[in-house]
Each structure stands twice: as C-alpha cells, then as structure tokens.
Amino acid sequence: MSEIDHVRDFYDRTVEEEWLRLERNWLEFGVTKAFLNRFLPAKARILDSGSGPGRYALDLSAAGHSVDLRDLSHENIARAREEAGKRGLTLNTAQTGDARDLSDLSDAGYDAVLVLGPLYHLTSEEDRNRVISETIRVLKPGGLAAFAFISRFAAAHYQLKTDPAAIARRRGVIDEFLNERQHRLTPETDFFVDSHFVDPSEIALIFRDTGLAQRALFGAESMMAQSEWRLADLPDAERRQWLDFAVSVAETPAALYGSEHLVFIGEKSG
C-alpha cells in the first residue's frame, strides 16, 4: 500500500475518533479557532483542504463563511455532510480530493485555505512542497493560509498526557518522532499512521521564498499539551480562562515547544 493509501484507509477507519478528537483536544481546537478568527475577513470564501469530518468547516460555515471541504477520506467527507445536515448548515462543496493536486480549482479563488492535516502525513519534502504551492496558487493576493505541523516532541507530550506508566513500551516511538522525524504504520506499530514531524524552529524556514508572509506561528496546545485532557474536566468558566491564557502566550517559544500541534498562518503577497 502507498503512503497515501495508508492515510486514506486509516482515516476511513477512524472517522468516529476523528469527530470526537477536537472535543478532547479542546485547547488545540480553541486556540486555532481564536487565531483564525483574528485574521479571517467577514464572509470569506474558504477551502478546508484535509478537513477531516469538518469540525472547523462547520463552525466557519455557522459563522457565515462559504466553505469548500476536501479530504482524502470518503468516510470523513460523508460525516461532514451528515453533521452539516443535522445543524441545517450549507457547505458550499464537500468532496474527496488530494491536497497535492487542486488542479480543478482556478487560481486566486479563495480568501483563506486551511491545511490542518495534509502536511504532517506526507513524508516526502517534494510532496509537502506541492501542497504548499497548490495552496498558495488558489489563494487570492492578500489571502491567508493556515498550515498545521506535528512537533517532534509530540509523542512525548502525548504519552505524558495519556499513560506515562507505559514509557517502556512507548520509548521507541517517542525516540522515533524525536530523532527520525517520521513514523510509518506497520503491522508492529499501532501508534499512528505515516507521518512527518518538525522541530518548531524549522517552520518559518519552510515558507521562506514561497510568497507567504508570516502572520502567526503558534503552538496549538500552548505549552499545556500535557494538561489538556485534565483541564477538559474543569467547569466552563475556568476552561475559558485557561483558553484565554493559552491564546495570549501561544506564540512564545515555551508554547511552541510545549505543543503537539504547531500552526503557521501566512498571507499571500501581491
């Protein structure tokens, strides 16, 4: 099976987990939405490329934006359509597709493109560069693109958050994320599907000379990755305070190194 087939198959099988993921990962979701809302114009035309089951797309649609969804996984697209129907929301389009090839979309059609998934599932730099150049091509001048990455420290954060006692069993994966910067799904590994990991210090360099000017680079769990699930049980008022704090420090080095997910937001020049 090719890497793309692994990824498609993995997300087709895990659509329910993926739908629930951003409820448990409430900081990742809340901090990322706060940054998107800071920069998005009103009534934007948005492409969510690698949308999963559409958590971001549904919220953006409910806020009055016009959203097109794409994902490798047919099951995730079907779930997004179903959830939109339940909420009486209209998605502009929702279809399967590969973020590396947007050739059916014309140049400069979108105010914003979200790429919160595809880059960290491509282990070839050439493939990741194709995603970046296709994304920029379909953006209007002055449009915004948001790209998510997974930190090479993410497996350690995740293990500390979920099951620190299992360090002996997980040490190999933690070191693989950290040092090899990639993970492949094999019959022996049940941790995650094929993925690529970055050091936070590398992200700005990836976008140098692409025609995107950095507007933000933040840690989506904002130094609190290891506390995220524990904080999820707090009453709403205290959670709101922690979210507000998380957003306020999300661009600091402590937050970049204390997060599993990292997000770069850039503006297309011209």
Ligand SMILES: C[S@@+](CC[C@H](N)C(=O)[O-])C[C@H]1O[C@@H](n2cnc3c(N)ncnc32)[C@H](O)[C@@H]1O
């Ligand atoms: C962890 S999920 C993230 C979903 C959502 N964007 C979010 O942030 O919650 C990663 C998603 O990216 C999709 N994906 C991975 N590689 C892709 C590619 N090359 N083109 C389109 N979708 C892709 C997967 O199918 C999956 O639904």
